[in-house]
Amino acid sequence: MVRTSLPGNPLAPAAARRFVRAAFADWTELALPVAPALSDRLADDSVVVLSELVTNAVVHAGTSVDLLCRMEPVAPDGTPAGLVIEVTDHHPARAVRNDRALRSPETPEYGRGLTLVASLAESWGITYRSGTKTVWARLIVDGAAPAVPDTPVQTGADAATRALQRGLRAADILSPVPRRAPEDRDWINRGALTFLAEASDLLAGQLDEDMVAALVGQLLVPRLADWCAIWLYDEEGRGLPGISDHDPRGADPLHVPRLARVWHTHENRTEDLRRILEKEPPQLPEAVRTAAVPVPWPFEGAPDSAGASLAYRLSAGGRTLGILLIGRAGLQRFPDEVTGLVEDFSRRVALAVSAARRYTRQATISRILQRGLLPTSIAEIPGMTSALVYEPKEQGGPGGDFYDVFPVGDGRWCFALGDVQGKGPEAAVVIGLARPWLRLLAREGYPVEQVLDRLNRLLLDDATEAADAAARALAAMGGQGVPPEGSTARFLSLLYGELTPTENGVCCTLASAGHPLPLLMRPGGEVVAAAAPQVLLGVVDDPDYTSETFELHTGDTLLCVTDGVTERRRGALQFDDGDGLARTLAGCAGLTAPLLADRIRRLVHAFADSPPDDDLALLVLQAQ
Template identity: 65%
Template sequence: MGAIPTQRETASCACGAPAQGHMPAHGEAEPRAQTCTTFPGSPLAPGSARALVRATAAGWSADRLPGADHLTGRLVDDAVLVVSELVTNAVVHAGTEVTLELRLEQGAGALVVEVSDHHPSRAPRDAEAEAPYETPEYGRGLRLVATLAESWGVSFRRGTKTVWARLTDQARAAGGPESRGGRLVLERGLRAAESLAPDPQRAERDRDWLHRGALSFLAEASDLLAGQLDENLVAALAGQLIVPRLADWCAVWLEDEAMGRGWADGTAGAGPRLARVWHGSENRMEELRRALEKDPPHPADGAGTSGPVPHPWPGEALGARGEHGAALAYRLVAGGRPLGTLVIGRAGLLRFPDEVTGLIEDLSRRVALAIGAARQYARQATISQVLQRGLLPAAVAEIPGVRSALVYEPCDKGGPSGDFYDLFPAGDGRWCFAVGDVQGKGPEAAVVIGLARPWLRLLAREGYRVADVLDRLNRLLLDDATEAADAAARALVRPPAPGDGPQTRFLSLLYGELRPFDGGVRCTLASAGHPLPLLLGPHGDVRTAARPQTLLGVVEDETYTSETFELRHGDSLLCVTDGVTERRDGSRMFDDADGLADALAGCAGLSAQLIAERIRRLVHEFGGKPPEDDLALLVLQAE
């Protein structure tokens, strides 16, 4: 490209395409003089293009072509600047071939500059070095096309894309408004060219990463996002994934689904909540947050799609170096439900590269799915907590002459536990207590507990003896109506499948009755398939206080019996579930070789609360891992 191409006055460019694209307006004279040449991808191309402009202008002036008298030095300088920026961005940065075309308009004294990319879908420079299975990066031949088209013009022909500028010096000499407007357009375009000319090293790094790391980035991002069960953590993680790799800053707004639906219908809403703001520079985060909160995104902007829409640039919050840039908003939609908006920004750009916008659109869909999953988990956890509270007593009754202490630790914090307890007054100077364990967890266990607790209270207050209460509860659990309730509970979890039938409901239960008297408390209790209660004397002696019997819900005609004994001053009764006795450490269990009795013997002289806390601590310390089963224990101590 060392030699300067020869100018030609012709009606077609060197590639044979018709000279069209700029349509004269307001009676403009048709173009009279024209020259064009093709510049391959070469670092020398901008210099050759500048030389071509000056040589062409000098030639037109020397030949005294019509309109050449308006080619002032200032106008030629403007044309040189425009051509230099266009060719530099297209040839040097993108590596594609372009055709430069200059026209002189007769009478108007205007110089028209056109730069056409004849390979708009050809991969940029060095694309041939990519592996054949990688997706090429298309359409970056003219980085200024979209920006300059706003001020000047853009034309499309078969196989080409052209950006053109019409420069004039007439009105500028007179100081009229046309010159000022034209000069402002030129200056705006040149500022855009300056901001769009990227840091070559950063552009090269971005291009290489997008080609070779985008798929693995999305895969790793999916794994990270899928492991989060809190929507605020999802928002924070999204910011760390995007900044600084894909953008200079990022913000995530969250909205509840009812609000999002209302806005989509055009009604007013309370507005989204700015959950997270992330910037590559930490000292910019707070100022950026304040600026973004003043202008939140509205769901009407792309409410039904995850594709990007422009977002106002918060230049005042980003300092002098961030005065100009591009920002895009992505709606976060999962399952047709609007969940929020993701906004990204990058300084020094007026338009994000298509490769980046497409990648973040894919990422935004994954962020939306993670937020939706986190919200679903939160809803289920809330329902489970409400259900759990309904299955347990609001308060433990106080019994005259008896101190009580309770430890209750459900293993699964996200669902109803299979363990339950109760301690309530039954009338006529009686108090009753129960510690039970239902086979299984979740809704099926909740059904059994929801039946057992109120029936225990009802039967006790009706005056039934301890053994009779167990007899009737056993028949209740085997009743067909209970099976129907069980099936309904399973239907809440998953639709019934062929072959599904009523599930057997087993309940282990320790149930007892307390009658205070002068000098102590008379206790009557029975154990139905439950770990036997232990009685601790004031001097450390330990014995079992009941005999083993069959689980409830197993044998229809089972008859239960009870034992009665007295708790004197200092005596303590320990009732536990199998989460205590069957706590594992490898192949060993906590109650192997009377381990629970030995632990209780070491609690002689302690209050009920200290006994409960010590047993709980010993159970936790027994295994190297946290307990994998629900844990419940009740201590009753005679004063």
Template identity: 65%
Template structure:
């Protein structure tokens, strides 16, 4: 959003006529947002920044603006954009302006491509689920007036929020929001019940945005504590449990058997460690089934609590449950005899639900990352075989988007004085790619050790990929991810493969290789000349009656063979690719005289330097150099 003091807001602007230059500057801002889950957070940040800038510039009408008006405006914009995301899902137009005479703020949120037809001008119904927003109920409560305007291809919801009539009177809400409680030892402001219908919702929305982007459960716990202290409590603690192993419900007093104290926070930082020691003595042991909506329960005030001669204060424990699984316990504490008002306990309960969802999402991400790492380790060789008379070097950099990489490699002994190597790339990633690699690599080794030559290995592997068993395995792998979509039946996966056989002899190595839909290998001579040493052939798993051939040549002392995947050749910089104009051959020519390891490292560095951003595809390259 741009806060544009020089932009004029006039009746002629609405009709399309140009603004008159002699008109004074007005408070006006607009933005275009993508209809994604991040749009409400972006809209809140942009509107708040614009309102602050207008006030700082002293634009007409902004002298009547207060913190409460800003909070209400941000909340209304958040609700309107949230609902627009649900209905539009593409671009969303946002306009915010201040009226010069009254200081009232008018906001407009437009669906640029609404997905639902208007229903006789009626307002959209509120949805029950939190992710759909609260409809227009909240907007109607906070706004003085609001409405819906339909034009071809555009639906606009607008709302007008009045400014305070006497913003300078004592008690006007221009200071910190009433939920911002000071630390212990200072006076607590009287909580404003009306704010809990306004600012509290904005607080929860912004807290949700902050928590939702975290992929580490310990970081979620840390952010939770800092959100609560000192706003709503003097101190906070977050215990985390393992939902798969009984969550540590062993008897009291056995070290290491209870829930893990992931975070402790106190308004006075010098008291944190002492509070931690006190809390670790009495971890929460809640019931096995907390039940939905069970609310907070009293928690023992920590014995020898920091700074307290007598154990005086109130502590409440909230179970963190997501998807029916207890994930931990959130405990807040307030020193003094007053305790927590009901509105604060309800607000923390709402926040606790969001915290539990964030912890559950972080754990799901961690589980998927672990599964991907285990699959990746199982799909690649534990070590690259040493070949007599040949030095080898390998670079393998999976992009790690959605699971195991689609690239793979292998170098292994095949018996009878033969060694084989392979560099492949499966179409797709994740479980589907893992199925193909899990079939291809063992079959390559088996066929090679059975004595099959390069063309025969490619022929048989092509038939294997076309077999119904592969399709069935592919379907089972996708079933692990989720329910299949309509028409989403088994699909054959394609494989590009460079496969070769090496036979050492006195003075060099005889190499026989074939390329099936793969970037062609390059041979670098000691004099710096580079040539291709294979012919292009069809991808594996595409044509049932394909017949594959191979080429044989000799690697003499100092010759280097470079094998890569398309993550190297198709590395992009704008509209250009790394291999445009034989770029890879030119890069390899500059490596004359280098060792195998130095060649691999230089090509890797050139590929990375070619684009301004990190590679977006898996990258694998293998260098074989005759000694």
């Protein structure tokens, strides 16, 4: 038995599919008694069932869910072994919708998810408990069909082709009068469901709505249609500004969506199709949610002047995001198999567009935060050269690391390298408090140890409340990765120092609060720690910080890093194991500050094959 929980957002179905695949892999690796029964077909069916149940709960009910997968042995009465999948949400008052005939214009579009579940599961049902509602399905394990061999896994459009090769025969599906044996129809339907599940993963992996639109064309043409087009509204449900004020339909011109993508089997006809479709997007009745709507064939006087075309409204979370249009020449109408398949596909497209927009909003906010939290440049210090490397784990997003080098007057300069024990908005709140206070306290003339004392008090008071407020706000927006109660985001490791140029070099006074210790390298390559370890900021009331003072002479180098450098992992090994950072620094003797910083950055990246899993920052200060 395995369990997990997922937040209520459009990425939840993809996470659910990964969960059930991982469960099957774990059961097989552990050689559990159920392992021999875990066929590829059972895995595919389980992925589809769980994906549809989560979609129903998360996307349409808008709630977080708990997932459970468990195997049932053969019962004493001979009932075959089964795999039970349960999806539990916390809005039991919301009904599970499945009957298309019962829908009204005010009823949310629940799609055909439970129809798919019923077609694959031996049985399914709904269990209500106090405060929860569980939708479950049981799949038969015995007698599973032979596994379909996989071709090598690719990405992008190649993976889409692989999904289609595993069962979806477009030529048969597109037959105007399908004549198939029952077992052949079952095989095709299962292939279509596999296509939907794997197409969902491809779409969910796109973080840009225009890339989603491009992938839609590659998935549909020429497999299910000769051509397709997708229109997208902006975030407010409107189209692009600047459209002509004259609209023959009498509609608000700002509500005309933009034509995001046009795809045709024959590439030389794509631009002609675009010119035709740009004149007027399809008009869909308000009463229609995601169901297919026949629309007039757009070509007149062309070789393919006869055919069928269908439009689908792209809706997610009760909002219209766009329109999908497909067409096939030589047909009077699309077969029901294709109509229903593309309807389910269009729901996934809408979810992918919604998820991409959420990511874009978050990335935009992150970039704005990043510009406001970090200095645009570091100050030049007389008698010293400096170099900085700063690489947040989330590119463009606010990391937990920060830096600063700034003048404070009276011939003094200060520097800081910090690491908040948290990420995202919580870390941004703490950085937004700490960096300005550092500058203020330094310019007021407080010595290094007193700056740390006062900043520690600030974090114990204001930062805790502010960071908790940020966490609550993120949770209210359905954010992922929200820290639990008692978050440590107010904890801050900090290396802070003051530099004063003198006749003999530069006088340096610094202190390290829970931070990787700074390393001092003499011109001959000797490396020593330049500070003593002390407690993190924001942990205890009266830590009584102390500082170290020493002289930097010509050729001396001070290296300051965050734990993204020292704790870079390769299996069980860390970069700084066995004084690895000190040995690396000694090997850089004779290099200038910029060359030294770049060499250490490259060695940290090369330490492991995988990308760094933490923010990375290092500051090099070198006396001239």
